[in-house]
Amino acid sequence: MIDLIRTSQVPSNLMQSAARGSLSVPADEMIEILVYLALHHKIFGQQARMTLAGWDEKACLTAALNPATSAEVLGYWTTPDNLRIPLLAALLANHAVKDESVKELAARGGREVVTALQSSARVMNSPELVKALHANPNLQPNEIAEIARKLGTSSPVAGSTATPEPEEQDEAADSALAEYLNENAAEVETAREAPFQASGDHGHTAPESAEKTAETPAAMAPAQSEVVAGSGSLAAAAQPKKIAHESAEVKRDSVVQKIQKLDVKGRIALAVRGGKEERSILIRDMTKVVCLAVLESPKLTDTEVEGFAQQKNVLDWVLRTIPMKRRFAKNYTIQRNLAFNPRTPTDVSLGLMKNLMTQDLKNLSENKEVADPVRKLAFRFYRQKLERHKS
Numbered sequence: 001m002i003d004l005i006r007t008s009q010v011p012s013n014l015m016q017s018a019a020r021g022s023l024s025v026p027a028d029e030m031i032e033i034l035v036y037l038a039l040h041h042k043i044f045g046q047q048a049r050m051t052l053a054g055w056d057e058k059a060c061l062t063a064a065l066n067p068a069t070s071a072e073v074l075g076y077w078t079t080p081d082n083l084r085i086p087l088l089a090a091l092l093a094n095h096a097v098k099d100e101s102v103k104e105l106a107a108r109g110g111r112e113v114v115t116a117l118q119s120s121a122r123v124m125n126s127p128e129l130v131k132a133l134h135a136n137p138n139l140q141p142n143e144i145a146e147i148a149r150k151l152g153t154s155s156p157v158a159g160s161t162a163t164p165e166p167e168e169q170d171e172a173a174d175s176a177l178a179e180y181l182n183e184n185a186a187e188v189e190t191a192r193e194a195p196f197q198a199s200g201d202h203g204h205t206a207p208e209s210a211e212k213t214a215e216t217p218a219a220m221a222p223a224q225s226e227v228v229a230g231s232g233s234l235a236a237a238a239q240p241k242k243i244a245h246e247s248a249e250v251k252r253d254s255v256v257q258k259i260q261k262l263d264v265k266g267r268i269a270l271a272v273r274g275g276k277e278e279r280s281i282l283i284r285d286m287t288k289v290v291c292l293a294v295l296e297s298p299k300l301t302d303t304e305v306e307g308f309a310q311q312k313n314v315l316d317w318v319l320r321t322i323p324m325k326r327r328f329a330k331n332y333t334i335q336r337n338l339a340f341n342p343r344t345p346t347d348v349s350l351g352l353m354k355n356l357m358t359q360d361l362k363n364l365s366e367n368k369e370v371a372d373p374v375r376k377l378a379f380r381f382y383r384q385k386l387e388r389h390k391s
Contacts, residue, residue, distance in 0.1 A: 110355035200313030309337035
């Protein structure tokens with residue numbers, strides 16, 4: 001049956017049954033069929049992923065322990081997005097599972113994965129796997145120190161990261177820009193005349209508003225002086241805050257004006273080389289090749305991406321691309337924000353839920369803004385985790 005499905009010799013109704021796990025075939029073959037559909041089939045892939053996520057745990061354990069299980073199945077289960085925690089010990093004990101797959105789990109896995117890996121003799125006896133685990137952001141400070149001792153290195157201060165020198169950042173940005181333009185040359189050429197428009201806006205009017213805002217402080221100065229003079233200390237205290245707020249608006253509008261004068265290549269260059277203010281605007285650019293350039297900037301911080309991940313006014317491409325970046329896929333807050341964002345494509349949200357904590361799964365299952373498949377799968381995972389905790 002798996003051979004027939006691979007060669008597309010199965011009718012659509014039977015493929016649908018396969019995606020639901022309803023074929024009369026042995027359990028190990030059914031799992032292999034589901035994994036194939038999940039990875040390679042555009043129409044039934046999502047249904048197959050949902051079926052796999054709730055597949056009988058005993059049958060999955062048997063397959064996870066068996067060295068003869070398809071490499072594609074073992075590879076599917078050992079990716080951070082598809083991992084089922086109850087299978088992890090069995091997968092680690094199976095020598096058919098490649099060290100490369102375990103290494104990715106060690107570097108990116110959530111809190112439960114980290115705990116399981118530290119209990120694995122296979123992981124802790126492998127310098128390469130221990131080194132990957134040491135880079136995991138979900139380690140506790142005491143665990144970082146313990147692993148550092150095992151590696152014979154000094155432990156970094158928890159929460160601290162080395163900040164590159166400005167010159168190094170500029171060099172890295174230039175290199176990233178050249179690479180990005182080279183990889184996307186055709187798309188850049190196609191969109192070269194596309195004007196700046198922020199997603200969620202119905203025609204941008206920043207230049208006019210900027211002029212009015214810029215004129216306001218001077219025009220209003222006499223009146224403001226009278227108000228301050230006649231209103232006592234309360235008005236005097238409030239005035240600096242108002243002026244500061246207006247100043248921030250003027251600055252942002254002036255940045256938008258600068259961006260509007262740039263062509264696509266210029267906006268891409270600013271997205272990669274520019275500062276936080278420019279990135280916060282360009283991430284909403286309706287031109288795909290521009291907004292995705294923001295994610296290539298070496299100056300981009302995790303905190304910024306955490307904010308992007310929960311924005312509802314960015315292109316779907318941004319939300320789809322963020323978890324594909326290895327650096328951002330390690331950040332739990334980014335994963336959680338994406339899962340809770342109703343704009344995140346459903347298939348992306350489904351893949352992210354494997355690593356969510358119990359309380360977040362509960363909250364997600366009650367979130368009426370996200371798609372029904374996301375809420376249903378979140379509730380299923382939530383119940384599974386509760387049952388494991390009880391046992």
